[in-house]
Structures are given as C-alpha cells and as structure tokens.
Amino acid sequence: MIYLLPLVSVLIGYVISRFLNPGTSTGFKLLLSFSGAYLLSVTIFELLPEVYAEAIDGIGIFIMLGLLLQILLEFVSKGVEHGHMHTTDKSTAFPLMLLVSLSIHALLEGVPLDEKGHLLHGVVIHKIPVAAILSVFLIHSKLAKWKVFLFLGIFALMTPLGSFLKMNVPLIAESSVYLNAIVIGIFLHVSTTILFEASRNHKFNASKLLVIVAGILLAYFI
Ligand SMILES: [Zn+2]
Ligand SMILES: [Zn+2]
Secondary structure (H helix, E strand, C coil): CHHHHHHHHHHHHHHHHHHCCCCCCCHHHHHHHHHHHHHHHHHHHHHHHHHHHCCCCHHHHHHHHHHHHHHHHHHHHHHHHHHHCCCCCCCCCCCHHHHHHHHHHHHHHHHCCCCCCHHHHHHHHHHHHHHHHHHHHHCCCCCCHHHHHHHHHHHHHHHHHHHHHHCHHHHHHCCHHHHHHHHHHHHHHHHHHHHHHHCHHCCCCCHHHHHHHHHHHHHHHH
C-alpha cells in the first residue's frame, strides 16, 4: 500500500484534471482546503510528537531547514505543491527544473511514510490536487504527450522511491529522524500556505471552513 497509494493519487489527480478546471472549480478548491487541513493535522498530531519523542538536541533546526527548503523549491515550482501555479509560462522546453524541484519534495515526503500511520493518507490526499494542477499545466503546455507522461511518471515514482530508500538503505534509515524533521518543515509550509491562500481577502466562506474543520476532525479521530 505504501508504494501503491502515492502512485494511485497521481493517477487520480490526472483523471480529475481531465474533468475539472482546478483554476475555477469550487469542488477542487474545497478538496485543496481539505487536503491542507488534513496534512497539517497529521503533521501536528503524529509526525511532530514522534520526532520530538526522540529527544534530540537541536532537532527543531531541521524543521526550520525543511521550511526554508520548501520556500526555495517553490521559487522553481511556483506553488504546485500547495495546489496552483502562479505562472502562465508556456514554453516548449521540457520543464526539467520544475521536475527536479517537485521530485526533491516528493522523494522526501516518502521517507516518513509507514503502513500504520495516517501520514500515508495525508500525503495521498495532498498529492491528488498537486497532480491535478501539474497535469493541467503540462497538458496546456506545448510539450509532446510522451513527455507529459514521462514527467508525471517520474514524479509519481518519487514518493514510493523515498519510502523504499528509507526501508532498504541503512544510512537513510539511521538518519530518518532528521529527514522526518525536514519533512515536518515542508508540510508546515505547504499546508499553512494552502489554508492561507484558501482565505484570500478574508471573506467568510462557510463551505471552506466546514471542510477545514472536517479535515482536522478526521485526522484526529480516524
Ligand atoms: Zn501560492
Ligand atoms: Zn507534497
């Protein structure tokens, strides 16, 4: 499941992108808000206490490093990880730097995943809107179809690869607490940005608030 679900989430995101316009669809925006609230909740409820339970001096520094890393990655990705793109660039060149940026993010988020945790669900739910946005961008770019699928294929494999490396490479397994701390920083930045951008102009939106509360409650009780 740990390898399969992240792959499936990219596929679902791709399928969604064929039916919904992530830029305008209300349903998509609600899904995005829900994914942000759910990801933030599992980070706070599970990943954060797990990492601090190891009682390692200065582990908080790695959380802040993860946050900074995500800020750097978003200079390249223009915000795909939090569910939209701030760019209208339509280049014919293969967006290699975009792929590298998203792959670093996706590879790292595979490290803390395990079979029992809710984090797997959180990452899967968070990946669906990301894959949808990415698909829309790639399909509307002037890239050849096989390049679009190559891009999505490599991107989809990164999270399972991160989990695989954690389970099979001793060095990565031994440093997983530091990597998990970095992932906390990444998730804090991504999820709070989603929630921040969901309430642009601070206009009250009952359905958005409802899905955010639902995301927090589901993460806590399930
Ligand atoms: Zn943004
Ligand atoms: Zn992610």
